Amino acid sequence: MATGTTVTSGPARESALETRGIEPVPVAERGGRPGQLFWVWFAANISILGLPLGATLVAMGMTVWQAVVAAAVGSVGSFAIVGAISIAGRRGGAPGLTLSRATFGVRGNIGPTVVSLLSRLGWETVNTTTAAFTLLALATILLGTGPEAKQHPVLTIVAIAVFELLTVLVAGLGHAVLVAVQRWATWGFGALNIVVGGFLVATVDWTAVGAAMPAPVGVVIAGIGVIAAGTGIGWANASADMSRYQSPAVRAGALVTSAAAGAGVPLVLLISLGSLLAAGDPALADAGDPVAAIRAMLPTWMAVPYLIAAFGGLLLSNHLSVYSAGLTTLTLGIRIRRVYAVVVDVVVTFVGAIYFILVADGFYGPFIAFISALAVPITAWVGVFAVDLVRRHRFDPAALMDTGRTSAYWYRGGVAWRAFGAWALAIVAGYLFTTLGPSAAPWFVGPLAHTWPGENGLAWVITFVVAAGGYALLGGARPVPGVPLR
Template sequence: MNDSKASAQVGTVETRGIEPVPDNERHGHAGQMFWTWFAANISLLGLPLGATLVAFRGLNIWQAMLVALIGSFGSFALVGVLSLAGKRGGAPALTLSRAVFGQRGNTGPTLISWLSRVGWETITTTTAAFALLALLKQVFGVERNDVLVVVCLLVFIACTLLISGLGHATIMWINKWATVAFGLLNLVVIGFLVDSVDWDKVTSAPAGPLSAVIGGIGFIAAGTGIGWANAGADYARYLPRSVPGSRLVTASAFGAGIPLLVLVSLGSLLSAGDSTLATASDPVAAINGMLPSWMAIPYLIAAFGGLLMSNHLSTYSAGLTMITLGVRVPRPLAVGIDVLLMFLGGIYFMLIAGDFYGPFSTFLTLLAVPISAWVGIVLVDSGRGRRYDPEALMDRGRGSRYWYTAGFRLPAVAAWVLAIVVGLLFTEASTSADDVWFAGPFAHTWLGTNGLGWALAIATGALAYALGAPKGPRTPEDPADDEPGERTASRHEVLR
């Protein structure tokens, strides 16, 4: 216990893995979730998302801002709701998921979640390396070469490893103070980017159809909050049970929604006059070209810092998810394995792949479906007042309370598979019209064309699980691991 308490100090290595946090080691407040999700979303990757709304979906600026508002605030409110499980159970999201899917049945959702995290980290690492390359050229006049690419990747990965390896307490501290610093620097950069907007084209742009607005909301939600939905509990697990759930949800929605609304809206403004940003293979260079030359250094520092804030969170969650998969290593070593894969992915994107955002969009499209299916099931299960048995979560043997049928909770696993199938029927993943990776038979219907396969996966998963696993009476052996009154309050917060 003393080791656990020591590891909760800023600057010390967190020794706790995925085992539930006991009540006497809980600390913090809901406001920490504001800084957590603000940090995850101050990277300039939000600009190309906004540019896509105008360049490819035909929205005007007012529609793009509405889409950004609903897509970002709404999807991260969902992240907040899912984080309530972490507050109740004290464990990472995919560890708690064992209670829903069974010790073996949880392997599928956990593997998909881990792939999602590694993919996000690779995208972020690649973009940060582009920023470092541009910074070196600006300051020292050094041109890009393969060796320099590798060095820039390693520098960013080393910074990520330092923060993620230390763990939760250090991450929470850095989220607040570094985010303030890089956030202010981003505001300065944003001020100069606004000055480059072609306002005549912005004001004269016609409105897009309602279907494009709906599809845009889905695109922003899938590219932002849905990608983090299976990680929210990872950061809420240290919070005391007494923290009001409504505050946690609000903090999550506003923490991510504020920077995303600004960045996505600005990307839309910039793309209204010039679609270069939406199609750039190197988004950092594209944005840099819109700024005065003397602003390049502050901009590139802000870009690097913002990407680092997002990446250390993703890497931390990926380490926990890897352990949940059954990799028996200490948490810091799991993080180390993860950054190695991140490095290899960065090498692929920067030295082998010819297109950056094509694979990015395809990756988001495909993984959003199984993650969304998981979200729908967990929402229903959490809404029923799920309480967690700490010992059973960590017991992967046949005697575990969460072993169910041969390690599978059949209603949840069947609902997840069904939801994935339905979602993919309406999904197309492609890098271009001539490079289609996957296309479901209904991908060109209204729902499919507007990219709502992930939304159908949520609805199908929730409905199939609700019908397939009807709620029965609570049994006497259910562990009373909630505070008095927590069960009633939590159900109200989840359904609100």
């Protein structure tokens, strides 16, 4: 048996410290509402990293108005997928990758779980590194220190440690505290973002914005794909982790709406602002450090609230990512308490951030390429899992926690080969259209990367279609003895 910390059934109200691991939440303790998830997804997406996405759309040749359309369709649409996947959490009361054992088999699920964990750790390292640079920039203003991190290694390590400590305090305490913090912190950091955003809008070169020529429709479609891949798709495997405390009476449509609207509102605003800034200053799209590039556009008195807002947005995003990574770690069968799994994940990203800031010569380019590589197998998992949910409305709690031959989800050798085969085939198909690494010297170029879908970043769409279509053609979810689908 692979389990976290078992908790007996009790009242529906959660305590401040969540001691439950990955075992399904008893129905009596599921009293969550979709409004809670609205704030969770809103908070996770007020990160300043949304601005470079808008700059990327302008760099592709779009006007600001086309970028706004791409941002709205890409972010809202991809988070609608996140909301759809979260339906599994409401049905089964367990984290997404734990529920995935029913789809892939208790052994077949190891592959998607490892990929998901690596992706979460990757994004956490991006968040941590960016937040450390943010604090260092703040120290430059307030303390007069130099701007180079390698010249101040102790201060850099302190900056990383502060971010990680604030992360583990919330993610370690668990679901109830995370939901509360995400809601109330959103108001504070959201207000700062509005103030800073209003100032940045006043600096926009509106003549350049109005003079831009529209890009072809194909470019806009590609931009939608870029936004979807960079926003909602990356969160899909964490969605059920938050919805497992939702009341069984909550409607599926409410879950979809809470995710699409909760993430869509801040993302559309931030991506649109990024496109406005880039239309007036194209250099923003090529900036290696987006925080520093935007900081340079601000006077000192406005840079302080900007950096605080940037730090807060990264922290709120990291809360959710680390919480999910802890549950994913337990799903691999590691027998420790959930809070310790959170600490382990934070230690990994702490070491990673130190290396990439103080040792390595570059960070964002190589690491984003690594995360982009993982986006293909994650998208393949989303496609298979989404089709599985069409027929699977019930999960066996005992079978989810049993990783031995006695599990109802053992299938053949611990693998549900139809699901695993569709997942593997979709990964191969996706990489055929994928280019990884810097454009000048890519690390990997798929045989079909120079076709229109490949050049326009639509490999993830092909991956999803092959995964979902392949699994559907093979019959999707099928009942096993003693475990009905409905």
